[in-house]
Amino acid sequence: MSRFTFPPSIPSRPVYGTLAPREAAQHLMVADAEGAEALLDLAAAAPEIMAKAHVIYIPRNAGEALVEKLRATGPDILHVSPSYLASVPRLRRVLSDTVMGAQVYLAGTEGLIGQAMNEALQAGIPLAAIQTEHRGSVARRVQCVHCKGITEDVMTDPFVCSHCGLNLFVRDHYSRRLAAFQGVCIDAEDPGEVPEPVELYK
Amino acid sequence: MTIQFNDETFRDDYTFRNSDWAIKRFPFPFHEDSYMYSVNMEQHRGGPEGSVFEKRFDVDEHYISEMRDRAIVLAEDPLRCQSLPHMTLAGWDLLELIMVSKSEDYPDLFELHRNGDKWRWINKPLGIDDTFTFMDDASLPYGPMEYITRQAQGDFAVLDQRENNLWMDAGMVTTQADWSLDFDIGMNFFEWHAPVPRAHEMGVFKRALKFLLNIQQGSPARRLNWTMTVNPLLDTSPENYHKWGVQKTSLMPENIGRKQHLRVELQTFYRLPRSNALVFPIRCYLIALDDLVTVPKWGRRLHRVIRDLPEDLATYKGFIRNRPMILDYLSQYDDGKPTSPGIWPDLETEPPLEK
Numbered sequence: 001m002s003r004f005t006f007p008p009s010i011p012s013r014p015v016y017g018t019l020a021p022r023e024a025a026q027h028l029m030v031a032d033a034e035g036a037e038a039l040l041d042l043a044a045a046a047p048e049i050m051a052k053a054h055v056i057y058i059p060r061n062a063g064e065a066l067v068e069k070l071r072a073t074g075p076d077i078l079h080v081s082p083s084y085l086a087s088v089p090r091l092r093r094v095l096s097d098t099v100m101g102a103q104v105y106l107a108g109t110e111g112l113i114g115q116a117m118n119e120a121l122q123a124g125i126p127l128a129a130i131q132t133e134h135r136g137s138v139a140r141r142v143q144c145v146h147c148k149g150i151t152e153d154v155m156t157d158p159f160v161c162s163h164c165g166l167n168l169f170v171r172d173h174y175s176r177r178l179a180a181f182q183g184v185c186i187d188a189e190d191p192g193e194v195p196e197p198v199e200l201y202k
Numbered sequence: 203m204t205i206q207f208n209d210e211t212f213r214d215d216y217t218f219r220n221s222d223w224a225i226k227r228f229p230f231p232f233h234e235d236s237y238m239y240s241v242n243m244e245q246h247r248g249g250p251e252g253s254v255f256e257k258r259f260d261v262d263e264h265y266i267s268e269m270r271d272r273a274i275v276l277a278e279d280p281l282r283c284q285s286l287p288h289m290t291l292a293g294w295d296l297l298e299l300i301m302v303s304k305s306e307d308y309p310d311l312f313e314l315h316r317n318g319d320k321w322r323w324i325n326k327p328l329g330i331d332d333t334f335t336f337m338d339d340a341s342l343p344y345g346p347m348e349y350i351t352r353q354a355q356g357d358f359a360v361l362d363q364r365e366n367n368l369w370m371d372a373g374m375v376t377t378q379a380d381w382s383l384d385f386d387i388g389m390n391f392f393e394w395h396a397p398v399p400r401a402h403e404m405g406v407f408k409r410a411l412k413f414l415l416n417i418q419q420g421s422p423a424r425r426l427n428w429t430m431t432v433n434p435l436l437d438t439s440p441e442n443y444h445k446w447g448v449q450k451t452s453l454m455p456e457n458i459g460r461k462q463h464l465r466v467e468l469q470t471f472y473r474l475p476r477s478n479a480l481v482f483p484i485r486c487y488l489i490a491l492d493d494l495v496t497v498p499k500w501g502r503r504l505h506r507v508i509r510d511l512p513e514d515l516a517t518y519k520g521f522i523r524n525r526p527m528i529l530d531y532l533s534q535y536d537d538g539k540p541t542s543p544g545i546w547p548d549l550e551t552e553p554p555l556e557k
């Protein structure tokens with residue numbers, strides 16, 4: 001229900017998998033909104049790993065029900081954060097403490113996965129120890145190539161840059177460093193001729 | 203020969219012009235009457251005297267003005283020059299490569315005096331005479347890559363080599379054909395080429411990467427690439443596309459010969475000695491169609507290439523909306539006669555236009 005199959009795209013676009021339990025002394029799980037459902041599936045497949053799991057969860061609009069279900073899986077630590085940004089200092093602190101072989105699980109929106117992936121890589125976690133699973137909203141995080149501002153949760157194409165106000169179309173070109181897709185002015189050659197926004201993937 | 207440097211602009215009033223010398227040595231990119239992607243690499247071991255291939259880093263009449271344009275771009279947007287922390291050594295490698303090459307290839311313009319790690323660099327066209335300590339970042343006014351590429355025409359991508367791939371981890375990019383260093387920095391070879399249509403499916407990038415990974419020190423390679431640009435605008439960046447994109451609509455049958463330019467990139471590839479990085483200079487040459495068609499062979503051939511180019515490539519190269527007008531113009535210079543193989547103008551042997 002919260003799963004979405006992305007259409008085939010260009011090589012810079014990330015692809016997501018399905019979280020699978022792995023042997024490790026530590027498990028760091030970061031999820032937002034419906035991403036909790038991926039963690040619940042993981043916990044159902046391997047209940048024993050939860051006792052070694054530090055879970056950071058940002059419910060967004062998913063409500064309390066998923067928080068309670070996560071708590072019921074018995075994680076070693078469950079931290080509920082009001083926003084991704086608010087969770088970053090804690091995430092960095094936890095990443096700085098991970099032991100050799102620790103496993104990282106990221107689930108939820110593309111924005112959450114991309115940004116948390118960056119933090120993990122910068123902390124020296126090898127790519128092979130990071131798993132991702134997309135769940136929930138297909139909204140994208142988009143950088144305006146013109147003003148460099150990032151607009152979160154973009155649901156339509158084109159959209160208005162929340163920083164400079166230009167009308168941008170969303171390219172599939174993706175920067176892992178920025179954890180963002182690229183937005184480019186759509187009416188540069190025909191100023192004012194902006195197509196009606198359509199919902200992404202519709 | 204002594205180069206007469208032009209005082210010209212690549213923006214606003216666009217006073218950029220090519221002399222007859224620059225027209226005849228223009229790197230025309232089509233060796234036959236059609237175009238499709240290929241891994242068109244060859245060794246970069248000089249070329250005919252006076253050609254843009256002769257020297258390791260070609261210096262031409264646009265040098266001073268291009269460097270002035272670069273300084274303007276960097277003042278507006280410093281993100282056009284970036285280097286990830288592990289790329290400083292490659293920056294020194296690049297500085298050495300350019301200083302040694304230019305001082306050897308153009309001894310009347312550039313001098314390099316080395317006494318151990320105390321180096322003195324004299325750049326006469328730009329009026330620079332600096333003494334610094336090689337490998338000491340604090341002894342230069344900029345990082346080594348930025349310092350030397352503010353004095354070298356063309357963009358520079360500095361690629362780290364690891365995991366059997368190349369990573370765009372540093373660069374100076376102010377004369378680009380619509381790609382963003384700030385967005386692409388840190389990407390691998392396949393990622394930064396992701397938006398290019400067709401070439402992935404054709405296997406072009408896999409073969410090109412294999413070739414590039416094996417480039418050895420002292421054996422640089424080169425290829426030509428091309429696109430079309432309205433006005434002699436060097437900075438066709440995505441960053442400023444909302445400002446320059448509208449210029450494409452200024453093309454009219456009366457001005458197309460002066461405004462529409464063929465834009466050619468001479469891409470070279472050098473292995474750097476200490477860092478094992480690969481530097482990828484992308485040198486941009488512009489020529490107005492009016493100037494290009496003074497070479498009859500080039501007028502005939504460009505018409506055929508543009509006419510037969512698949513639609514997705516014309517779209518990617520950004521001139522699909524103006525293609526009909528470009529073809530109207532170019533068709534005047536195609537009399538249907540056969541053309542000689544190769545890129546050279548062949549002015550003495552090719553027949554004049556009969557139309």
